Amino acid sequence: MSVALELEAVRNDGLSLVQIAQNLQLTRWMNAVAISLLIYDTSLIFGDEVQLFWPKRWSVIKLFYYLNRALCAVFTLINAQQFISSRTMSDRFCTYSLIGVGYATFLSFAMCNWMLLARTRALLGHSRPTFNTLLVIYFFLSYAITGVLVAITSHEFRTKIFFSPTMHICSSSIHPKTMGFIWVPPMLFEATIFVVTTIKLYDKTRHSRGFGTYLFSILFRDGVCYYVSILLFRTWNLVAWNMRPISFTFTGVFILWVIMSIACSRLQLNLLRAANYQSETCGTGGVISGGASNTRSRDVPIFGRRASGSRWLQRPRNPRLTLDDASEKKQSILNTVFQQSVSAVRSLGKRTKPQDVEITVLTEVVLQRDDLGVNARRYS
Template sequence: MFMLAAHSQLNLHEIELELVHVRASRYLSAAGYVLLLYDHLLTLQDEVKLIWPGPWSLVKILFLINRYSVPLVLTINSWEMSGFTGPNSTTVSTHHMFLIVVYCRRWVPIEGYIEITSLGVSNFLLLLRVHALYGRSRRVLVFLVILYGLTYISILVTATLALVHMIPRLSYSALAGICSVSEKPVTLQAVWAAPLGFEIIIFVMTLHKCLEHAKTQQLQAPILRTLYRDGFLYFLVIVVMRILNLALWIVAPVSLIYLGLYFIWALITLLISRLLLNLRNVSNHTQWSAETDIKGLSIMQFAPRADIDKVPKSKAPVSSTGFTNSTRLTDVMEWSEEEAEDRPDFDPEERRASKRRQQEPDVEVASLDEDMEMGPIRRGTTRHFVVDETRP
């Protein structure tokens, strides 16, 4: 949906300028749509390998909903913005125009709430990542949930007020070939400002924890490096884009305020998918499910690599995650395959001796001397005493 002022109130130059703005918005939205689809194809193999066979979890459900619903909605939006959704001239029946206006007044609110929900899912996944980095701290979780709730309650309230104001004023511009409105609701500024504040706080918390891990040399864990690298890239790109979009909303003319709307939506969806898929040290879907679940990563305790370096190589476990003390079955440490090839898992002589001991009768010989010291009872069997008659 784009905003276009009423043509009757504009001169020819202003109409031409607004059409240029609409064309620029179309191209930028199309660029975001194509970029999202292209990245989806690039990462589809990783998705099939890491996510599809894995057990269902909240993170997996949210990931798949966001990954497939956004391209679908942006496909409909691209069709609506293409100019082929309605008549391209003003010579159209009143009934036909009425149906097009009804479409605009129904689709615009639906699309708006879907976008708010999608961006909310993305920020919720960010919330889980920060909660994990803070060791699943209950205080951090309470703070983040309250912050998240206040943010999206304010977004929903302001968006609803703005839509109530906009819907009666929505119409169809036959000249531009899109749904249009002649004024922008001021309350929609909060829809951009609120998530920007949330993401800045998330960024500051992530940076604080990164500095702590750097001081304790815990950034050597590959999964930590991946999380911080992708997280900082996400925040840098999204915060800059949100600031630009908020500035456009405040100072730009009505025909430009949605210049980056759909591009940012596509970009956020792309980056949040990359953020979860780029756990480069995770090699199979079981590990991915454990490390990206609500409890999976957050219950792991980050330990310096120096603690493991003190263990002999033959007995040093190799963790696929870089974390220790996990309570999940899928996070159990795996033994190095290289060590397994260098030496056998058992000593043949020791195994043969063990078999001989197992074949011996569960009878022990004890002398009648003094207090008769008795050895340990093997396998919890009944103890028998045999008198050695050969002794004088």
Template sequence: MSVFSAAQALSAMRLQTVKYMTTASTTILFFDYSLTLALEVSLIWPSKWSLTKILYFLSRYMPFIDVPVNIYYLTPSVSLPHCAQLNTAIATGNVFGIAVAEAIFVLRTYGLSGRRRKVLFIFGTLYSLCVVAAVTMMGIFLRNMIYSPPPLGIPGCNLTGGPFVLVGLSFIVVLLNETALMSYTLWIGYKTYRHTKSPVLATLYRDGISYYVFICLGSVANVAILVAAPPELRELLNTFLRVMHSILSTRALLNVREIENKRLEMSVQVTTGTDIHFASGDM
């Protein structure tokens, strides 16, 4: 086999790896949905409409629009001229979805602070600046993408050029926002709640720390891939990170609602000796 043919085969294998990762991410999305749908129906659907509930549904169901577009992006049906248009739609959905997930965690932090408006203003402002920065960098990237024909007839789009460092920086911006939220969460937890035995607070902290660790590891891995990996692999984690932002943010709300609902049920049973059930209120 010639050197040129070996290079083509390696390039095709990398593109195929991205397809496998997209398929695996789609499977994770549907599997998590099947696991948590019953909780959603019982805890989210009956609650009053609020900003939290709207953000939940956006974070929960937008991936079912974004991910199919991601899959179509990798099919033989896509012509080279349409690749940039599709990737613009995908990137827009990813940025919007991640922004919604981050908004949920801003509200979580606001709730932990005792609903202090100063906290909401500070982190709301930081969140807005991060969103503007990420959107600006993604906009520049999308205007400078370069596509080439896929090697060896591999179906789908082959993004081979562009300022990938800007995409990496947008993930670093998300990480900075999450670092600020997590730092404040740990500080207020130590200062205010270290002697409290509330299971709701324990859940908020557990989910917050787990989310932060995942975002940190995922962002670092994605930045490394975007900066140093071959062009064919630079979209490897796109769908996976989009799906996981949705799963982690919605599970955080479901977990809090579930524990709060159980706490209310136990309180009513102890007080009245009956099995009256209440839907938990908005976080």
């Protein structure tokens, strides 16, 4: 049966055996690049994961983070056997591995985009509940369409996947038309999220006369890098599939999966690292509770200003001061000046703005809250 499917694949591919061998060799090399990137990035960010992510309580975001990395690593290494091993694989192994890759990539991409949606919704806050709801509906609609396309494509592939004894690689003898549309709904969703995030960040920085905070610059930088890299590799897969040669189809699947997993992981870690950096330099790392009974917490001097925006904490003067009172007041002033000097040195000239507190709340919502619809309290 493998010989018959191999002859059918050569006939449907429309290329010579030399060209088919070159395309399959390119697929091998791209898979090797994907595995190398995965191992290298895992070794780089493992320390940051232990320091920044492990202490966080379990949530949907944390579960998706680890599940996404596990799916990518397991299925990429399993499929690497056909690329690096000289052993003969069974047709059953090829069928289960390739169809498993299809469903695993679908779940992995959905989890990455859910985490991306969580960041965007937390950034929007509770000011636009209708728009937030529409984004969630759009997410489920786009991935419902993608899931249907994946199921149809897998059903068509089911009896046409085989192991080629000539090329020593798993392949398919057909070219399902539905697979070309699998990349379109996620691309449109990611483009929408990127535009919404960019507009929101631009609106905040325009009101703050600049990038506002270090965290906002991290959000913008990572968003651009994530969108551009994923767009390039999705376009590659879309073009590769529409070029029609079956042997060229899987050249970009694994590299896209690994790049998306790496980018998604770094989005979360960079946000946590930036939040910790701002907490250390600004002293506003926690979620500040509001309310009338907590007015004193808003009067804590930060870099020579109160969090409410007025200069220095002012106290009513007492016309009758004893020597003890004067000494105590002098000591209090010296302590305040010393604390402000230390804070100024640590800040390296940076000033805290109201958005710093707001974006810290954003970080907590994205990385610790299970419910993405939670209303983040704003302090701008």
